[in-house]
Amino acid sequence: MxxxxxxxxxxxxxxxxxxxxxxxxxxxxxxxxxxxxxxxxxxxxxxxxxxxxxxxxxxxxxxxxxxxxxxxxxxxxxxxxxxxxxxRPRPRPRRPRAPAQRVRPGLRLLLDTIDRAPAFIFGRRMDVLAWNALADALNGFSALSPAERNVPRQVFLEGPGRDCYPEWEAVAAETVAYLRLDAARCPSDAELCALVGELSVKSEDFRRLWADHQVKEKTHGVKRMNHPVVGELVLPYETLALPGDPDQLMVVYTPEPGSESADRLSLLASWSTPTEPSRPAG
CATH class of the missing domain: 1.10.260.40 (lambda repressor-like DNA-binding domains)
Known part of the structure; x- marks a missing residue:
């Protein structure tokens, strides 16, 4: 940009x-x-x-x-x-709309085999592309429209935001710092430019953090969440790059076995209505 x-x-x-x-x-x-x-x-x-x-x-x-x-x-x-x-940017031809992002079948099967931890895949612009059943129970991806299945929009505009994340400011800063990296890698992405423009217009917090120009890879960390059904969760996570799909990352929450958060996730899984996991975002 x-x-x-x-x-x-x-x-x-x-x-x-x-x-x-x-x-x-x-x-x-x-x-x-x-x-x-x-x-x-x-x-x-x-x-x-x-x-x-x-x-x-x-x-x-x-x-x-x-x-x-x-x-x-x-x-x-x-x-x-x-x-x-x-x-030294490498401009790409600007197109009205990039091809839809796809998650290959083998990765969907891999997601479905992870039944004791929430796991999902996001791609360009931090669009959530696929998820397993426990990630759906935790985040409600299947109830969202494709446009809403976007991490920055959920953090700054459409999601529960501050009510969901006790450490919202850290989550927001991490989200913007990764989006900055994505924008640098593909400066001609028209949809990403539109997303940044929308967030800048609608969210003062986003404008402030974007202007701070922090950049950070999404690798691992701990996310604290308040879930409306099971309460507070402390969720360490690991982010895995997917060979053959450089624009996609898999995020897996890894609560300590036997911890209160692990028990609450198990309770959430038992209470949740079964849904079809790994559904694509479009």
Whole structure:
């Protein structure tokens, strides 16, 4: 998306203080963090070159320069990879609508064999594509329209939101940080651009978090949820990349066996009306 490189660099140099990199601050600073000329000096490039890079009008930038800037701005591995992506985007032909995302039959069967833990697959734009019976009991995917089966929309617009997540702010930040990565990987995705636009218009929280320019892979963690039937759940989760389907991830909640949350999930499973698992999102 236009301006991503400059916005990202400005946000990252804004969080680095001169003393953090061995510089002495001189004079009054109008904005927090490092100045552009300081980043250029520490990275070993000319000030003009760095300014043009931050303004998105520089030449093709080398790995060495990007590595130097990443070092100065203290980027982590995910941020470093994101910098390379937005500095050298690979435009794809813009199409009115991308082909529907599909989950191959073998993955649906795999989901269905996981009967003691909620599991689901999401794809581009964090659209939920398939799920098992316990994930449906937990999240109610089968009761939603295809458009509603989207994680950002559920967090910011259509879902129970803050009532569902005791740590809503962390969930919201994680969601936006992953959506940022998705946008960088496919900047010409018209549906993703429309989603970001819709969320920006309708949610002040989304606008604030999007402007913060955080980026983060979805790998593992712990999600706390308030379920209307069984109450509070503490659910560790693992996210698995699917070989052969680089745009799809499987999320599996893994509560500790014998824990209160595991017992509550078992209770939820016994109370739930059986539904057809792994139903596609369209």
């Amino acid at each position: 236009d301006g991503d490189l400059g916005d990202f660099l400005r946000s990252r140099r804004g969080r680095i203080q001169p003393a953090d990199v061995g510089l002495t601050a001189h004079g009054r600073r109008r904005v927090p963090g490092l100045r552009r000329e300081e980043v250029a000096q520490l990275a070993g490039v000319s000030v003009d070159y760095y300014i043009r890079l931050e303004q998105g009008r520089g030449p093709s930038v080398s790995d060495a320069v990007l590595d130097a800037i990443a070092r100065v701005l203290r980027l982590d591995e995910t941020e470093h990879a994101y910098l390379r992506t937005v500095a």
